[in-house]
Amino acid sequence: MTTSRLDTTQKFSFCRNNSKLAEELALQGRMQTLPEKSQIYVEGDSCNAIALVVSGEIRVYKSNEAGRELTLYEIGPGDTCILNASCILAGIGYPANAITAAKTEVLLLPAEVFRQLLNAHSELQLYVYTMLSQRLTAIMALIEEIVFNRLDRRLFDYLVERSENNFVAKTHHTIACDLGSSREVISRLLKDFAHKGIVRGERNVIEILDYDPPFFASR
Numbered sequence: 001m002t003t004s005r006l007d008t009t010q011k012f013s014f015c016r017n018n019s020k021l022a023e024e025l026a027l028q029g030r031m032q033t034l035p036e037k038s039q040i041y042v043e044g045d046s047c048n049a050i051a052l053v054v055s056g057e058i059r060v061y062k063s064n065e066a067g068r069e070l071t072l073y074e075i076g077p078g079d080t081c082i083l084n085a086s087c088i089l090a091g092i093g094y095p096a097n098a099i100t101a102a103k104t105e106v107l108l109l110p111a112e113v114f115r116q117l118l119n120a121h122s123e124l125q126l127y128v129y130t131m132l133s134q135r136l137t138a139i140m141a142l143i144e145e146i147v148f149n150r151l152d153r154r155l156f157d158y159l160v161e162r163s164e165n166n167f168v169a170k171t172h173h174t175i176a177c178d179l180g181s182s183r184e185v186i187s188r189l190l191k192d193f194a195h196k197g198i199v200r201g202e203r204n205v206i207e208i209l210d211y212d213p214p215f216f217a218s219r
Helices: 002-011 019-028 081-090 111-120 121-147 151-162 172-179 182-194
Strands: 029-033 039-041 048-057 058-063 070-076 097-100 106-112 199-202 205-208
Touching: 002 106, 019 111, 029 070, 039 081, 048 081, 048 111, 070 121, 070 172, 081 111, 081 121, 097 106, 106 111, 151 172, 151 182, 151 205, 172 182, 182 199
Parallel strands: none
Antiparallel strands: 029 106, 039 097, 048 106, 058 070, 058 097, 199 205
């Protein structure tokens, strides 16, 4: 089992040039597989461990009393949640919510062990600081989009960015969460896009028909 975990640590950049850190992570960490839609944290939870993602995806989001959600960021293989790390380092409750977006395998490292390894290894420090910078930049961009850009333009840009061969495999609910809106608003905008010949919708799949619609030319 230790050998398997040691191989797994190579997914994390901070282990590739530090065999001692990789061995400590393999010995102290615990592998866990989480089904899709497993709630990992609810806002206010304490963090007794940090989750390093081996495979799958975790969505970190905020929600309000009305049930509206806003995706802050997603975590994939080789990543960890910077809010999880800050929760451990600052001794505060988790300030958001986290849920698996697919079947996800994580390496769980106890909070105290994480603090010890962080103090002892510069590679892990650089990893955490780099991820903090990347997430902060992404959240600032998200705030800018929400405050300064029209939702119809944001929705169109979102579809273009996530399209593969002209198709976007996302539900209206997922899109709404990612854009900080409601499913009803997103559905209404997509119907308007369809009427204008910009997209064509099927069940949980949206096809982009026009990547340069005159609809946005003056905006």
